Amino acid sequence: MQQTNTSTAVQDHYPDDFSHCYGCGRLNEHGLQIKTHWDGDETVTEYTPRPEHLAIPGFVYGGLIASLIDCHSTGSASLALYRRDGHELGDHEIGDEAGVPRCVTASLKVDYLKPTPHGQPIEIRGRIVEVGRKKAVIHSELSVAGVVCARGEAVLVIAPAAMLNAAKH
Secondary structure, three states, X not given: OOOOOOOOOHHHHOOHHHOOOOOOOOOOOOOOOXXXXXXXXXXXXXXXXXXXXXXXOOEEOHHHXXXXXXXXXHHHHHHHHHHHOOOOOOOOOOOOOOOOOOEEEEEEEEEEOOOOEOOOOEEEEEEEEEEOOOEEEEEEEEEEOOEEEXXXXXXXXXXXXXXXXXXXX
16 A cells, blocks of 8 residues: 555545545555545645656656546545535444445546656645535645646546446445
8 A cells, every 4th residue: 555644544434335446446456545634624645656657767657647636536525525514534334325425526637737756755635626515626736745746626526326326236
């Protein structure tokens, strides 16, 4: 696992049926297994790229950057929607139907500002811009050693019933 912060992450509260995502699924042994948690009013994810995440020697592949922002944003939206409803992580048992909402991406925009150096920890910080009944908008900044390398904006929605039902079978 690549997480360096040991506080409770939202991905640890997703039911098993919804924990297989390549980016954030704790049950996907080949995935990134990112962890997102609150840090005050922001969300944070830390990840150290693996050797296969190269674009060219010394720099991270842009697809990884988009994946990190995407999955950080879905986790951030889940946290925001859960908090909006008056809950914090640990209020419900893992797997409880009333627990943490599982979100999916409706829209993702990534701006690559600088090449992202490989071999150093990446930090993604999210700011909750909007929280609606079934959606959230998250702005994220991806940085290495304090230098912002990419920014993202994502619109996330609660996973549609068809996805939720399919995952249970």
